[in-house]
Amino acid sequence: MGETDVLIVGGGPTGLMLALELTSQDIPFRIIDSSPIRSDKSRALVLHSRTLELLNRHGIAQEFVDRGNFNLAVRIFANQKFVFENDFNIIAFNDTMYQNPLIISQAEIESILDEVLMKHQVKVERPVTAEKISQDETGVTAVLRHEDGSEESLRCKYAVGCDGPRSIVRNSAGLQFEGAAYPQDFILADVHMKWETRECLHIYLGASGFMIVFPMKDNVWRLICSRREALGADAEPTLENFQEMLDKLLPEPVQIFDPVWISRFKLHHRIADNYRAGRMLVAGDAAHVHSPAGGQGMNTGMHDAVNLGWKLASVIRGENDDSLLDSYNIERRRVGQTLLQGTDRLFEFMATTNPLYLFIRNYVMPFIMPWAMAIPGRRALAYRFVSELGIRYRKSPIVGQATTWKGTLKGGDRVPDGRLLKGNIEITVHSLLGARKHSLLLFSGVDGVTSTDDLEKAHVEFIEASGRSIPVYTITKSSSENIEIMDPEGLVHRLFGFTASGFVLVRPDGHIAFIGPLTSMDELKTWMER
Numbered sequence: 001m002g003e004t005d006v007l008i009v010g011g012g013p014t015g016l017m018l019a020l021e022l023t024s025q026d027i028p029f030r031i032i033d034s035s036p037i038r039s040d041k042s043r044a045l046v047l048h049s050r051t052l053e054l055l056n057r058h059g060i061a062q063e064f065v066d067r068g069n070f071n072l073a074v075r076i077f078a079n080q081k082f083v084f085e086n087d088f089n090i091i092a093f094n095d096t097m098y099q100n101p102l103i104i105s106q107a108e109i110e111s112i113l114d115e116v117l118m119k120h121q122v123k124v125e126r127p128v129t130a131e132k133i134s135q136d137e138t139g140v141t142a143v144l145r146h147e148d149g150s151e152e153s154l155r156c157k158y159a160v161g162c163d164g165p166r167s168i169v170r171n172s173a174g175l176q177f178e179g180a181a182y183p184q185d186f187i188l189a190d191v192h193m194k195w196e197t198r199e200c201l202h203i204y205l206g207a208s209g210f211m212i213v214f215p216m217k218d219n220v221w222r223l224i225c226s227r228r229e230a231l232g233a234d235a236e237p238t239l240e241n242f243q244e245m246l247d248k249l250l251p252e253p254v255q256i257f258d259p260v261w262i263s264r265f266k267l268h269h270r271i272a273d274n275y276r277a278g279r280m281l282v283a284g285d286a287a288h289v290h291s292p293a294g295g296q297g298m299n300t301g302m303h304d305a306v307n308l309g310w311k312l313a314s315v316i317r318g319e320n321d322d323s324l325l326d327s328y329n330i331e332r333r334r335v336g337q338t339l340l341q342g343t344d345r346l347f348e349f350m351a352t353t354n355p356l357y358l359f360i361r362n363y364v365m366p367f368i369m370p371w372a373m374a375i376p377g378r379r380a381l382a383y384r385f386v387s388e389l390g391i392r393y394r395k396s397p398i399v400g401q402a403t404t405w406k407g408t409l410k411g412g413d414r415v416p417d418g419r420l421l422k423g424n425i426e427i428t429v430h431s432l433l434g435a436r437k438h439s440l441l442l443f444s445g446v447d448g449v450t451s452t453d454d455l456e457k458a459h460v461e462f463i464e465a466s467g468r469s470i471p472v473y474t475i476t477k478s479s480s481e482n483i484e485i486m487d488p489e490g491l492v493h494r495l496f497g498f499t500a501s502g503f504v505l506v507r508p509d510g511h512i513a514f515i516g517p518l519t520s521m522d523e524l525k526t527w528m529e530r
């Protein structure tokens, strides 16, 4: 029987991201997919700011940026009248290098991840299907079916189901997938269009339904709409169905032709009752499915993988006991639940058939929306949720802050990014943080600046007490002989809330493990010994 540490079932975006995390942790694993080839049809079309930050922990965000485009705006029309336009390019967050969503197809994303993994000699094994999976106290046994019909038994320490909504891992682990299907049927078409308009997301609302029109590459546009009655149960959608909807909803005539892909699908909103059952875990669509409103499904799956990767590695290396994996469920299931609630509300608003809601959507919203979104702060707030920059794990049992800490950032929050100077070279906070290990940041403070001797002492004491090789970076406001990272304007200090000196222990997924003033470093040491 073959053996490995982790079996990843499913080579979609979630499985690929987990493969990347485990590769950077040097953990032996195998990744399999039942499909003989990768699909060239794209479901997701957007990478959000936080996902780009997470990819950049591996130094690869630029490869996605080079093959995508940041020029995303949304225009909303109701009853064939223009209501409102929101330009994502003018959102100005002060704590990230990735201000805007990146338009890039899921097929392209998967292909880049494949290429990156190939550089590490990692390849998704396909077609290989996980047919049976069971676990006992010491490991997991999987029965895999290969292309030639042969059967293989594989023994591993953990199995992760990144195998989509029908997950065999989730079902074999006895986890429930709570929720239901939305009543509507959805139809999707990627088509060419003759259309003089800005290349951006268009949303059309009207008495006959709604239509989302999204720019892809090379003059191809994605059309998505819901149709409750028009199509019979078995009827396949046609180009004419879409043309008919466009004629009803758009203020001007447009012509669609040369479809690349036409499909119909049913949407579900479901979440696993636990993301972990012993040695079997689920991530991505195997753990949660929801409406694509907000474009977050794939992004969230990739974030699940990042959260899980370093924890699995730490447990497998024996640095932490197995209970660390419970925090994966605690942290990520809460995110999944919030996402389900948010997308449900948005979806109900978009796809409603309730006459009262329809009236509000089609007649009241056109008046309120331009007013509500006129203020840049409100627009930024709306994208903040979608961008997933605001995700935090404050209620997690594995994060914390010093009792003396009064700052607004807390344990579990995402580490903000900002610009620093290393000598004369501009660097960012995130460029200091590793994807493999925790990192400790020491800040001098901007008011009564702590002496470099005190910072050096804190550094040395931490290394001695932690007994682990955790990289430590000291950031000062003014230059000094032996400290090379500077925050001359004090902007990064302020982002973290360090007017006085302080410290932050950062997890490999870029979230704060523990934060406090430098005078409370003892609390960090006690916390690490728990």
Ligand SMILES: Cc1cc2nc3c(=O)[nH]c(=O)nc-3n(C[C@H](O)[C@H](O)[C@H](O)COP(=O)(O)OP(=O)(O)OC[C@H]3O[C@@H](n4cnc5c(N)ncnc54)[C@H](O)[C@@H]3O)c2cc1C
Residues within 6 Å of the ligand: 009, 010, 011, 012, 013, 014, 015, 032, 033, 034, 035, 043, 044, 045, 046, 106, 128, 129, 130, 131, 162, 163, 164, 165, 167, 168, 188, 265, 283, 284, 285, 286, 292, 294, 295, 296, 297, 298, 299, 300, 301
């Ligand atoms: C119309 C539509 C539009 C969307 N738009 C967006 C968007 O704009 N933004 C966004 O973030 N998300 C979007 N999503 C959601 C996104 O596509 C999914 O969330 C994403 O694909 C989930 O990735 P995954 O890797 O978890 O699962 P999947 O992509 O489903 O991959 C699962 C893989 O597991 C394999 N597999 C299954 N069973 C087995 C088995 N027994 N053995 C081996 N392999 C197996 C499958 O072959 C598959 O390759 C959209 C979805 C739809 C339907």
